[in-house]
Amino acid sequence: xxxxxxxxxxxxxxxxxxxxxxxxxxxxxxxxxxxxxxxxxxxxxxxxxxxxxxxxxxxxxxxxxxxxxxxxxxxxxxxxxxxxxxxxxxxxxxxxxxxxxxxxxxxxxxxxxxxxxxxxxxxxxxxxxxxxxxxxxxxxxxxxxxxxxxxxxxxxxxxxxxxxxxxxxxxx
Numbered sequence: 592x593x594x595x596x597x598x599x600x601x602x603x604x605x606x607x608x609x610x611x612x613x614x615x616x617x618x619x620x621x622x623x624x625x626x627x628x629x630x631x632x633x634x635x636x637x638x639x640x641x642x643x644x645x646x647x648x649x650x651x652x653x654x655x656x657x658x659x660x661x662x663x664x665x666x667x668x669x670x671x672x673x674x675x676x677x678x679x680x681x682x683x684x685x686x687x688x689x690x691x692x693x694x695x696x697x698x699x700x701x702x703x704x705x706x707x708x709x710x711x712x713x714x715x716x717x718x719x720x721x722x723x724x725x726x727x728x729x730x731x732x733x734x735x736x737x738x739x740x741x742x743x744x745x746x747x748x749x750x751x752x753x754x755x756x757x758x759x760x761x762x763x
Contacts (some may be wrong), residue, residue: 597648598646605651619637620633627669639655665703677694677695678695679693699717701718717733717734719734720732
């Protein structure tokens with residue numbers, strides 16, 4: 592038996608669902624990601640949408656439109672990384688919110704190790720066009736994408752307050 596997702600048979604008829612159905616027919620499916628809320632995000636090359644475990648669309652707002660045409664994707668923690676030739680879009684899985692964009696030229700996902708664990712520690716290698724482009728050829732940059740976090744004010748472990756006198760020896 593072949594199943595098609597999203598399954599619009601049980602969806603409430605509306606202009607949003609009709610628009611989603613049309614866009615899904617025109618788009619290329621790339622894969623699916625389970626979200627923390629139990630929904631499944633279906634990744635297409637031009638959009639994403641949420642479905643239930645039975646395949647029915649689960650959100651009335653229809654779909655999320657990507658900034659560029661996606662060629663591949665990776666799942667890391669609570670984020671989906673969407674790769675196109677000019678951008679890497681980093682989107683929050685539960686909301687679809689665009690959290691970060693990495694720009695480049697001729698971007699390609701090279702390695703997406705350990706696809707089942709979705710750990711932020713798994714290797715994720717990306718290539719993009721380098722700066723050299725002369726008679727000897729063109730160059731590529733190969734990078735590992737690593738999750739980072741914002742650095743806040745330094746705090747002492749015991750008190751949770753800013754360190755007193757940290758910069759006193761510097762005459763500023």
